[in-house]
Each structure stands twice: as C-alpha cells, then as structure tokens.
Amino acid sequence: MPIFLPLLDTQPPQILSALERIGPVIHTVNSFNPDNIPHESYLLVDHADTDQLIFWLNAGVDKIIVPLSQVLGVIGQIPPERLLVTINVENVTAISDRVREGVSGVLIKTPTIDLDLISSMARFFEGSTILVLPTSDINYSPSLIRNILGINSTLVIPVSNLTVHASSAKQINLVDAFLAPLLSDRPDGLFPTVVSSETGHTLGLVYSSRQSVTESIVTGKGVYQSRKHGLWRKGESSGAVQDVISIRLDCDADSLEFRVVQHGSGFCHLNRLSCFGHAKGFAALERTLKSRLESAPEGSYTKRLFNDPVLLRSKIMEEADELCKANTTEEIAFEAADLAYFALTKCVAAGVSIEDIEKSLDLKAKRATRRTGDAKPQWSVKTQEVRPALPNNSDTIRMRTYELSQLAPEERAKLLRRPVLKSDEMIAKVRPIVEDVRTRGDAALLELTAKFDKAKLTSTVINPPFAPESMQIADDVRRSIDVAYANIRKFHEAQLDNKTLVVETMPGVVCSRFAKPIARVGLYVPGGTAILPSTALMLGIPAQVAGCQKIVLATPPRPDGTISPEVMYVAHLVGASTVLKAGGAQAVSAMAYGTKTCPKVDKIFGPGNQWVTAAKMLVQNDTDALVSIDMPAGPSEVLVIADYTANPAFVAADLLSQAEHGVDSQVILVAVDLTREKLAAIENQLDEQALALPRVEILRQSIPKSIIVKVQNIDQAIEFSNDYAPEHLILHLENPSSYLPLIDNAGSVFVGPFTPESCGDYASGTNHTLPTNGYARQFSGVNTQSFQKHITSQEITHVGLQTLGPVVATLADCEGLQAHANAVRIRLQ
Numbered sequence: 009m010p011i012f013l014p015l016l017d018t019q020p021p022q023i024l025s026a027l028e029r030i031g032p033v034i035h036t037v038n039s040f041n042p043d044n045i046p047h048e049s050y051l052l053v054d055h056a057d058t059d060q061l062i063f064w065l066n067a068g069v070d071k072i073i074v075p076l077s078q079v080l081g082v083i084g085q086i087p088p089e090r091l092l093v094t095i096n097v098e099n100v101t102a103i104s105d106r107v108r109e110g111v112s113g114v115l116i117k118t119p120t121i122d123l124d125l126i127s128s129m130a131r132f133f134e135g136s137t138i139l140v141l142p143t144s145d146i147n148y149s150p151s152l153i154r155n156i157l158g159i160n161s162t163l164v165i166p167v168s169n170l171t172v173h174a175s176s177a178k179q180i181n182l183v184d185a186f187l188a189p190l191l192s193d194r195p196d197g198l199f200p201t202v203v204s205s206e207t208g209h210t211l212g213l214v215y216s217s218r219q220s221v222t223e224s225i226v227t228g229k230g231v232y233q234s235r236k237h238g239l240w241r242k243g244e245s246s247g248a249v250q251d252v253i254s255i256r257l258d259c260d261a262d263s264l265e266f267r268v269v270q271h272g273s274g275f276c277h278l279n280r281l282s283c284f285g286h287a288k289g290f291a292a293l294e295r296t297l298k299s300r301l302e303s304a305p306e307g308s309y310t311k312r313l314f315n316d317p318v319l320l321r322s323k324i325m326e327e328a329d330e331l332c333k334a335n336t337t338e339e340i341a342f343e344a345a346d347l348a349y350f351a352l353t354k355c356v357a358a359g360v361s362i363e364d365i366e367k368s369l370d371l372k373a374k375r376a377t378r379r380t381g382d383a384k385p386q387w388s389v390k391t392q393e394v395r396p397a398l399p400n401n402s403d404t405i406r407m408r409t410y411e412l413s414q415l416a417p418e419e420r421a422k423l424l425r426r427p428v429l430k431s432d433e434m435i436a437k438v439r440p441i442v443e444d445v446r447t448r449g450d451a452a453l454l455e456l457t458a459k460f461d462k463a464k465l466t467s468t469v470i471n472p473p474f475a476p477e478s479m480q481i482a483d484d485v486r487r488s489i490d491v492a493y494a495n496i497r498k499f500h501e502a503q504l505d506n507k508t509l510v511v512e513t514m515p516g517v518v519c520s521r522f523a524k525p526i527a528r529v530g531l532y533v534p535g536g537t538a539i540l541p542s543t544a545l546m547l548g549i550p551a552q553v554a555g556c557q558k559i560v561l562a563t564p565p566r567p568d569g570t571i572s573p574e575v576m577y578v579a580h581l582v583g584a585s586t587v588l589k590a591g592g593a594q595a596v597s598a599m600a601y602g603t604k605t606c607p608k609v610d611k612i613f614g615p616g617n618q619w620v621t622a623a624k625m626l627v628q629n630d631t632d633a634l635v636s637i638d639m640p641a642g643p644s645e646v647l648v649i650a651d652y653t654a655n656p657a658f659v660a661a662d663l664l665s666q667a668e669h670g671v672d673s674q675v676i677l678v679a680v681d682l683t684r685e686k687l688a689a690i691e692n693q694l695d696e697q698a699l700a701l702p703r704v705e706i707l708r709q710s711i712p713k714s715i716i717v718k719v720q721n722i723d724q725a726i727e728f729s730n731d732y733a734p735e736h737l738i739l740h741l742e743n744p745s746s747y748l749p750l751i752d753n754a755g756s757v758f759v760g761p762f763t764p765e766s767c768g769d770y771a772s773g774t775n776h777t778l779p780t781n782g783y784a785r786q787f788s789g790v791n792t793q794s795f796q797k798h799i800t801s802q803e804i805t806h807v808g809l810q811t812l813g814p815v816v817a818t819l820a821d822c823e824g825l826q827a828h829a830n831a832v833r834i835r836l837q
Contacts, residue, residue: 010162011257012153012185013050013139016040017166023182026172026225030186030255032070034164045069052094052115058082065090065376073115073139076102083110086376092137097122100129113137115164119144121152127159139164148180150188157189172226183222189261198233200263203275206253206363208267209291211275212283214240216264221255228252230268248272269363290362293349297356309418313353320357323350329408333712335671339427405698405708406691407663407677409716412724423715424732426642426781427672434622438593442623445594449603456594461535463565463589468598469605470571470587472580478570479577486577492545492771493581499773500550503792516808523796525555528607530599531584532614533575535564535591541574546775546790547613548582554795558607559584560599562614564591592616593623600627600635613638613790615777638790642781643672646765647734647754649725650690651680654740658761660693662738665766667710668703674780675714676732678725680741687716726750733784736765753784809835 014027015034027033032048040051045068052073053061061072061082073092074082076099082091089112095103097118113136116129121142130138138161146152148169156163171179192199198215205211216224217233220240224231230242230250243249250268257264274281286292297310304311313320327347334340355365410423444452453468470478481489505523512518531547533540544561551559561584563575571587579587588595588606602608612624612635624637646666650659659677667675679687698707719725726747729737733753741747744760751757755778758765769776777790788794804812813832820828 009137009157009160011157011189013162013164014170014182015052015141015164015166017168021167023167023170023172023226025228026182027167027170029225029228029252030182034073050092058085061086062376065374068371068374070374071112071137076107079107079111083107088112090374090376092139097125100132103132108133108136111136113139115139115141117141117143121146121156123155123159126156126161130160138162145178147177148185149175150180150184153185153188183218183225186225186255187218187221190257190264191262193262196235198235201232202263202265203230203250204265204267205281205291206267206269206361207291207366210282210284211268211270221264224252224266225255230266242275243272246272248274250275290348290352293352294356294362297353301356309416310353312416313350314357320350320354324354330713335709335713336427339672339713342427405695405704405711407675407694407711407714407716409687409718412717412719412728423717424782426674431622431625434618435626438619438622438626441593442597442600442626445597445603446601449598450605453590453594453598453603453606456592457565457590460592460594461564461590462567463569465565465569465589467605468589468603470576470589472585474576474580474587479573479580481573481577485574488771489541489545489574489577489581492542493549493578495771495773496545496549496775497553500553500775500792503550504553505793505796505798514808514811516805517802517812518804519800519802521798521800523793523798525557526611526795526797527556528558528560528609528611529556529795530560530562530596530609530612530614532595532599532612532616532620533561533563534614534616534620535566541572541578542770542776543614544575544578544582546777548578548584550775550790550792551613551795552582553792556795558586558609560586560588560607560609562588562590562595562599564595565589592619596620596623596627600630600633609635611636611638611795613777613794615641638777638794639779639787640781640783643674644669645674645676645735645780646738647676647678647729647732647736648738648740649678649680649722649729650682650740651722651742652682652686653742653761654686654690655761656686656689656693657697658764659690659740660697662740662758662765663694663711663714664697664701664707665764666736667707667714668701669706669710671706671709671713673710673714674734675710676734677714677716678728679716679718680722680725681720682718687718722747729754733779733782735778735780735784736768738763738765755779755784755789 010031013032013034016024016036024033028048032050034050034052036052037054037056049069050071050073051064051069054075055078058081061074062085065072065086071090071092072086073094075094079091079093083106088110091111092113092115093107093111094115094117097116114129114133116126116139118140119142121140126138126140140156140161141164148165153163165180165185169179170182170185172182175181175184190199198217201214201216203211203214214232215235220231220233223229223239228251230252232240232242234240249271251271253267253269255264255266270281273279276283280286281291281295300308300310301314304314313323324347327343327350331340331343331347334343352362355361412420415423441456445456450468454465457468458464508520508522510518510520529551531544531551533543533547544563548559548561559582561579563571565571569589571589576587586607588598590598596612598606599609599612612627621641625640627633627635628637644666646662648659648662663675663677667673677690694711698704698711701707717728719728722741730752735755736758737751737754737756738758739747740761748757748759756768756774756776758768768774775790778784779787779789809832813836817829817832820826820832
C-alpha cells in the first residue's frame, strides 16, 4: 500500500521525478504522456471509451480510475485488478455488488476527512484499495497520513499541496509525507537501509536520516547517513556514485530499501559489487559480458560473438532448439543456461541491460489484452536443415547435425558432454532410503517395495531350489537363453585367472601372485521399461565362473510380487544363492549392509537408474558397509563411425537399437566425408524404421537429442571417438578391423557391417555391462576378473635375505622407520 498518492492536478511540475522515486503517481489525462509512462502510475479519467482505456493499460498504466457512471460499461472487459472506480462520499450506497466485484478499489471524493466513515467504507470494500481524495482545502500533515493508513486507506494529495521546502498551512513537504509512518528504535533516530541493485540484488546495509533521505529523493543520488562521519554522499570521492531508482518502506515501516543503479567498481569498499560477496547468476554474467565487451582479447570466443552477429544469431537459434528438445530437469536447466548466455550477449552488445529486460517483462504483464499466442508460420512446425529426399513433416524423427571443422574448441567440447549428473543431490535423496533399510532391514524393504514398485510382499527373498512354476518360459526363449549362456560362459571362462604367477626377482627372493574369487557378490538387474534377463546372464556367468560362494541377484518385483520367469531361469542357470525381490536404492542398501533374510555382499555389480547409481556410490564410501562397486553408471551410449561403404539401413538400425533404451540415451553418428545424399538416406531409414517400432515414443524424445558429427577423414573420426569414450563403438568402415589398434577409449567395439551392437548385448559372448559417461577412459567393462581379487606373496631364503636385507635396512633408515630396519638386521645377525 502506498504511503500517500500524489495527484498531478497541474502540468508535470519539477518535483515529478522526485515523486516517482517514492511511489506511484496519479496522472490525469491532461498531464499524461502515453509515450513516457513511469514504472508505477495510476490514470484518473473523466470519460473515455473502452478501447482507449485498454490502450493506456497496454501502454503501461498500472491502474485506471473511472467514474461510477462509466464503470459498468468496462467491467468484464478490463481485469478487476487494473480497475478502480471514483465515487463521491454521498454515493456510497449506490455501489452494487457487481461493481464491487468488478473492481479492485475505489477513490472516494470527500469534502471532509471522516475517519469513521472511511473506516466503514474500507470494511465494505474489504480487500480492496481505498484512496481518499479531499475536495476542499484541508491541512495535510504526517499525522493525517498515519491516521488514514491506520484504517487501511491511502491519502491522495494534489501535487499543488506538496513541496520540497518546509511544510506550511497549505503545503506539506513531500519527504515529511513519505516518512510519516517510518519509525526508528535506535537512540540516534537513524533508519536501517538496504541498498539493492536495479535487478534487486542486495549491495549492502547502511543507515539513513531524514536529511539524507531528503537529498536522495530530491537529487536522485545515493545519499546516506554515516554513524561516524555524518552525511555520506556515495561515490563523492571514489566515483562509485549511485542513481536512485526508487525508495520504499518495508512492511513494518521501520526500515528502507534504496533501489539504485551502481556506477564504478561497485558498492563495497573492497571494489566489488556487493558487501555480501561477488554477484552470482544473471547479475554476474551481465557484469562479465559488459567487461568482455570493453576488453575481451582478440580471438577469444566472447569477442567472436560480439564481432560476428551471424554466429551469435546461429548460437541463439541452436540453443533455443536444444532447450525445446530437453526433457529432464537437469537438461532443461543446462540448455536454458546456455540460451540465456547467448541471449544476454546479444543484449549487452546492443546496450540492453537486465533492468531493461525486466521493465519489458513488467510492461508485457500489464497488458489488458493478449494475442492468441500462436507461433509464427516459420515456427509452427519443426524447422530443421533441409536435405534431399527427407520427408518434410512435423512427425519426422531426426538428429541434429554439426560440422566438426567449423566448431570452436568450446563448441566441440560441448558435443563431448553427457547430461549433467548432480551426484551430490541424488546421494542426498537416496541417503534416507539407504539408512532406513540399514536400520530396519526387511521391514523397511517391504514398505519401500510397496511404495515404489506397488508390490505388497510377505517375503523379501527367494532361495533355491527355485520352484519350476516360477521359471516357466516359452521354449524358443529358453533355447535362446541357453545358447547365450553357453557363448558368454565360454568367453568368460577363457578370462579366468587360475594360474599362479611366480617371479624370482633376485637369487633367493621369490614373489608370486594368485587369484581368489570375491566371496559374496550382489548383482543388480534393472526392471523399469524392459525385462533384462540378459543383464542377469552378463553378471551371473562371470560370478559363477570365478567361483563366488554367494551370488545375490536383486531385481524389482512385478506388481503381483513375482519375478519375471526369464530372470528366474537365469538365476537358476548361474547358481544364484538368493534372489532379492527389491529394486532401487533399497536393494543396494540391503545387499551392502545385509538384512535378516538378505545376505551382505562384498561387491555390487550392475546398471540402473540414477537412484541405483547414487546408492552404489553412497555405500561404497561408507566404511561400515565395506563394499565396493563395479563402476559408475549413466544412460546407455552408442557412437557409430560410418564411411561411404556403410549400409544406411544398418547404420540407422544400430542407432535406434541404443536410442530405444530411454529418453536419456546418448546416440552419436560420426559421418566420415559422407555426401548429402548418403546422409539423407541414413536419416530416411532412421525415421522410417523408428516409426515402425513399438517404442517409437521413446525414440521421438531420444533421437532429436542425438547428434550427427560430420568429419573430413577417418583420423578425425577416431580422435573424436577416443575423446568421447563411448560405451559402445560401432565401425561401419572399409576394412574396419585395421582400425582396432587406434581405439584407445571404448567399452566394447563392434567391427563391420554384420556386427550389430545387439549381439554383444545378448549372446555373442562379450559382456554388456560397460562403462558410460566417458568412464571408458579409466574402466573396463565387467569381466571374469571383476569377480576375482589378487593376492601377492613372497618367500625369501637365508641367502636371499643376506643380499636383499641391507638394501631394505638402508631404505627403512632413510624413512626413519627403525623398527622396519631392525626386523631385517636381527635376522642378519
């Protein structure tokens, strides 16, 4: 609620700018300039047609005040929150319910100030704005303003009754009027004052006096009261002056806020914008871009953007497109931040500030009429780069294309990024679940399974021998699983380390290393959008081959409480000692800590969603759990390198086979000097095959986020692939096996046109549990040795110790560990 409202009853006076700093002003049509409407303004009209009123509202007027005789004609056409009605005090009874509900307030014209009458009207118009305009000469005073405010009303004071000089019988000093309700509980009478930037970011805390406020309102400069040095004109010596935009009282009328434009190095004496630290977010970005506009080094990316409007336009359109295609909260925030960066770069280059943007937003919010909001014709369908022979309709499923040679280093690096994984946030979310299972065991598991998997269980585990009816599957599925089992087992048996390594490092000194299975392992088999007996094979077979004593297989139950028979059959084949009917973080916790029915394990394997991944990371770092994990996990990935020999249908099928895993799947085609026609043929196949697949709705989301990277030669393709480090790498190349020695980073490689990634996923023999998110730089995929640990031993003879002992004693002395040296010397003596 304004403290008081000045009424411009004359042509705009010299004090108008001062009045606009302290709140709204009521304009009349005669004193109103529609081309220069202040940030906050009311307009008092005697008569105008509805179209004219709407024009003024759309131009930026906050509220229109119309006579009672006209209000019925505009109610319903103007939003109530923008409409007030003028009434004479004697006409209060003429207000109908329709008028009261169609407006947000009244301006009461009254010859005398009758507080009781005004108070009763305020109760009648409860929740509305009550403005009181005296129609006869009265003595305006701070006490009158306070009394009117006390009954939830605002006094309207004609500007002719306001002055910047001392108050008199006919005029009140505008600062006296503004500060009328302000109270100070300080012995020195000063008012705490928060100073904020034009965008609302806090710059610091100072104090104000009546004198400093007066000077700020009149001059428009930041002036405060130092508790030690008296009147403080900000920037008078440093040059960091302030232009005052507005001065407001807080809701308790015991402190002030100055909204200012800060010039120079900043508000703080430490030469930064704010006393509360450096700016963040949009304020920091704007400040940085303004600095770069003035002094960015030649060749820098920001300098390129400022100097190349075509590049900047292209980046804005690209980022807008990526934001439109984003789906998860992380992706949307990530892409919105990119778009904001490039959009603000264009604004700064044109001299447009965040304040200007906010003013425009406020102006748009004031519009009383709206467009239909339909997109312009060129944006009413998905607009993409046009290629020959590609269907031109809004349902086309296609990827985004980049020319690698035309990308700046920053843009190339962006293509290598995966979706932002906020592991700290996810760990914080899963921690209560993990702790609940850790402390309450099976009871917590049963409750969480009912909550998340909608399955009400009486038991959390299934122990062998497994009931035959739980493994009933079609004969062709059984035969396929058996073939896959045989191939995978054959390949993983060949990996088994069952030989002891023995090396005599010097005469009489023999070192050895031998492998032992990890005793207890937990295998997580996801449920979710697909049944995954293949994952049970990929994890269970190497555990079985390695000789692990206990194999706990965890998988989410179906709503009826059962486990898919395909997974149960695999559990039987691999010799699982326990099947845990649980998914998500609760399953990971049960395996990490153990429950009454679920054995504790020593290492946890398997892919899963972000909840499973976060839980695995959490328990791995808990010394009470004493459990390790196979590797970090993320969304599925494939990178296909294709040259002129590639079959478009094969390439498209490989891309789709990975894209159907989920909307966050990562799919990349690296096109080696492909013609436009060849690339169009691949994209045609991609669209045609996708539309024929049952999981097409997932593909509609994952494929548009996927990318085609055009390169000039195979060397560039492999370099990009090694930098990306994909989970799956497929080579559609002439003489593809010749390039295997050049592959440094990949989870698994699929060589040639007849080696689809699907074969590795199911039955060729290799393992499909592979590193994602670029971890192929550091991790191998799951293999037999993942389920083994290696122990070293050494045996030294008396002769060997006489040769080696002095060396060891010398090194121990060097490190100051005399007991180590003594353990050798006592034997030598």
